[in-house]
Amino acid sequence: MANKQAKKALEQFKMQAASEVGVNLNNNGYNGDLTARQAGSIGGQMVKKMIESYENSMQTK
Numbered sequence: 001m002a003n004k005q006a007k008k009a010l011e012q013f014k015m016q017a018a019s020e021v022g023v024n025l026n027n028n029g030y031n032g033d034l035t036a037r038q039a040g041s042i043g044g045q046m047v048k049k050m051i052e053s054y055e056n057s058m059q060t061k
Contacts, residue, residue, distance in 0.1 A: 013049075014042065014046065017042050017045040017049065018042045020045055021041045021042060021044075021045050023041060023042055025042075
């Protein structure tokens with residue numbers, strides 16, 4: 001990602017999603033010790049939040 005602010009925001013979003021599903025991520029960037037289930041739950045939570053955000057933005061139009 002060329003935009004450092006976007007990269008930072010995405011990392012923050014990932015950390016928030018991980019926290020919401022109860023998965024502890026390392027701040028140093030390496031998370032190779034996660035199980036596939038844990039990684040999938042983080043990704044799933046991120047997608048869920050993105051869909052909710054889109055749906056909310058469509059309701060306000």
